[in-house]
Amino acid sequence: MRTALLQLTSSDEPEENLATVSEMVWEAAAEGAGFVLTPEVTNCVSASRTHQRMVLTHEANDPVLAGLRDEAARAGVWLLIGSLALETDDPDERFANRSFLIGPDGKIVARYDKIHMFDVQVSESETYRESAGFRPGRRARIAETPFGKIGLTVCYDVRFPYLYRALAQAGAEILTVPSAFSQPTGAAHWEPLLRARAIETGAWVLAPAQTGTHPTSRGKARKTWGHSMVVSPWGEVTARAGSAPGILYAEIDRAAAADARARVPSLEHDREFDGP
Numbered sequence: 001m002r003t004a005l006l007q008l009t010s011s012d013e014p015e016e017n018l019a020t021v022s023e024m025v026w027e028a029a030a031e032g033a034g035f036v037l038t039p040e041v042t043n044c045v046s047a048s049r050t051h052q053r054m055v056l057t058h059e060a061n062d063p064v065l066a067g068l069r070d071e072a073a074r075a076g077v078w079l080l081i082g083s084l085a086l087e088t089d090d091p092d093e094r095f096a097n098r099s100f101l102i103g104p105d106g107k108i109v110a111r112y113d114k115i116h117m118f119d120v121q122v123s124e125s126e127t128y129r130e131s132a133g134f135r136p137g138r139r140a141r142i143a144e145t146p147f148g149k150i151g152l153t154v155c156y157d158v159r160f161p162y163l164y165r166a167l168a169q170a171g172a173e174i175l176t177v178p179s180a181f182s183q184p185t186g187a188a189h190w191e192p193l194l195r196a197r198a199i200e201t202g203a204w205v206l207a208p209a210q211t212g213t214h215p216t217s218r219g220k221a222r223k224t225w226g227h228s229m230v231v232s233p234w235g236e237v238t239a240r241a242g243s244a245p246g247i248l249y250a251e252i253d254r255a256a257a258a259d260a261r262a263r264v265p266s267l268e269h270d271r272e273f274d275g276p
């Protein structure tokens with residue numbers, strides 16, 4: 001399956017991001033892609049809660065979700081919307097960080113709410129408290145497609161190997177890691193984390209990323225690491241982007257997952273143990 005990862009510098013204006021992504025989905029389809037993926041928070045990258053409250057909506061009313069469902073159907077592609085920030089009925093008014101798999105008929109095949117929250121001080125001047133604005137999910141998700149079973153994850157999840165192991169042991173052959181990685185942690189950890197998850201699971205790892213300095217109308221401008229990446233089930237990086245926005249193409253096939261698992265069947269070698 002020819003696959004296209006969109007590397008974006010999303011702004012904090014959902015309608016603007018919808019227009020950019022729609023055009024890129026169309027271009028990827030014209031280039032022969034049958035599966036297109038977008039990064040985390042495709043609809044809005046913002047450091048301002050006030051701004052998010054003004055522009056974000058519930059899933060049922062979200063213009064970016066509706067627009068991209070139409071676009072997937074028009075282009076006839078499978079579309080992983082890495083995530084959308086969406087209003088929820090949370091009593092603390094926190095948003096969901098929700099990933100969607102859309103079929104080529106425009107229907108929603110699967111949803112996944114990011115489980116692990118990025119509450120980290122990455123440097124002296126850069127601190128994140130994702131759990132203050134977002135309500136964590138509680139359920140792992142797998143979706144069946146004609147080109148393989150997909151396990152959905154988001155960004156900081158990549159640091160929690162048990163999630164990936166559970167998805168792979170439940171049959172996932174493709175693991176999606178749409179991201180908006182910070183620059184300091186991206187430089188140090190992004191590639192080895194993605195390659196480790198692929199090697200441990202014998203699955204394709206598809207990681208479309210936000211990149212660069214994100215235009216903002218309110219609050220501090222956020223910066224993200226980029227370097228979108230495709231890792232084979234054997235752990236090789238088969239496609240990598242730099243720091244510029246654009247489309248990254250790669251060929252993926254489920255046979256490679258079967259091959260890697262036949263060579264090193266570690267997924268079947270779990271042992272019970274005592275302690276520590």
Ligand SMILES: O=C(O)CNC(=O)[C@H](CS)NC(=O)CCC(=O)C(=O)O
Nearest residue numbers: 041118128130155156180181182185
């Ligand atoms: O806040 C939003 O709008 C959406 N969420 C994100 O961008 C999240 C939380 S700030 N980013 C990450 O998880 C980066 C993880 C990372 O950089 C690492 O694990 O090192």
